[in-house]
Amino acid sequence: MPGPDAARAAAILADIGPLLPALASPALVVDLAAVDHNIAAVLRRCHGATAGPSSGRTDGSSGSERWRPHVKTLKSAALVRRLWAAGVTRCKCATLDELQMLLDAAAEDGREDSLDVLLAYPLHEAAFHAAVALAGAHPAARVQLLADSPEHALALDAWAARAGLARPLDLHLDVDLGMGRTGSPPPVWRDSVARLAALSRCRVAGLHGYDGHLAWSQTNEAAAAYDLLCDLAAAFACIGTDLELVTSGTHSFLAALAHPRLAAGPWRHRISPGTVVLSDLRSHPAAEALGLRQAAWVLARVVSRGPDRVTLDAGSKAIAPDRPAPNCRLPAWPGLVPLKPSEEHLPLRREHGAIPDHGAPVLLVPDHVCTTVNLYRECLLLRPGSSPVRAPIGAQGHRLFLASEGSPA
Secondary structure, three states: OOOHHHHHHHHHHHHOHHHOOOOOOOEEEEEHHHHHHHHHHHHHHHHHOOOOHHHOOOOOOOOHHHEOOEOOOOOOHHHHHHHHHOOOOEEEEOOHHHHHHHHHHHHHHOOHHHOEEEEEEEOOHHHHHHHHHHHHOOOOOEEEEEEOOHHHHHHHHHHHHHHOOOOOEEEEEEEOOOOOOOOEOHHHHHOOHHHHHOOOOEEEEEEEEOOOOOOOOOHHHHHHHHHHHHHHHHHHOOOOOOOEEEEOOOOOHHHHHHOHHHHHOOOEEEEOOOHHHOOOHHHHHHHHHHOOOOOEEEEEEEEEEEOOEEEEOOOOOOOOOOOOOOOEEOOOOOOEEEOOOOOOOEEEEEOOOOOOOOOOEEEEEEOOHHHHHOOOOEEEEEOOOOOOEEEEOOOOOOOOOOOHHHOOO
């Protein structure tokens, strides 16, 4: 008997049925009712993670005080606005395209003064000046940057001085908690407290301790990492005012919310999962724990079929290109197993049951939604009680030049 995902897939196909003759495939389809449900689910869980008694505060009536979602998943102003409507105005991003999308949307909505963005990526000097120029065009918004090491923090301070910034630049220190990708280990940062206290144009506003190397079940390892981060935050309390600790993507945020020291210290702790807004197969533990609904789907069509094989027009350029096979699931066709995709083709092996007709539309759930969304220039938004609308994925891909002034005609 079809499960709820199969029923939802059928309902989505019915909703977009009138558009199918003109709708190209593969296509990204987003269920806004599921988006809103997922945002509310995360906020409820954050609200349930109460602050410790020594902090003298609570997490806020909506839970938004504990969540700084990463918009690398969403990349669309239309989807970010669902967060804003729910009171979530702090976020983080990784690219200049994402930063510009956020700032432009906030300006269009007249909410720049409530937007707080952490550009959680270590910038080289040219990218720094591009980010500062974007922030300077939106002075009411708060834009914070990431320091990769003490030496990088000092360089950022020097660049800010040369740029003649009118106000101090807020920095988060990137703390390597074992992932080994960016940042510096806690002892390196601890030995540099005095040097960083002497920054002239930058201010230590927070610690960024991303723990993406940890799996959902590694709660003991997560707790040990958070203890290190809290110890470091205590060392920086002498130079940081209202310090913020940002941790935890989709695979460890519950462990962070449950950690007593993160909640109880003289700082603000926030988790940063973004995948939970749309959900995907990789996020199954989080989806199960929070009761998330699948919000992002890829519409594909059958382009070839045989007795025990079906091929769809949704290869690695359409869905989860970074994931091994099977990189997606077909809720309405459980007897079809996705095989290794090529660029434009996704072969499926028939294990049991019927197979769809040539040209038939089918819906896929991606294994990794972040890399899937990045493949599309626009998406189709399903709105409860209204006709579907198209929306741009404004931060899709990467820009060619850091600033328009340096680009050729």
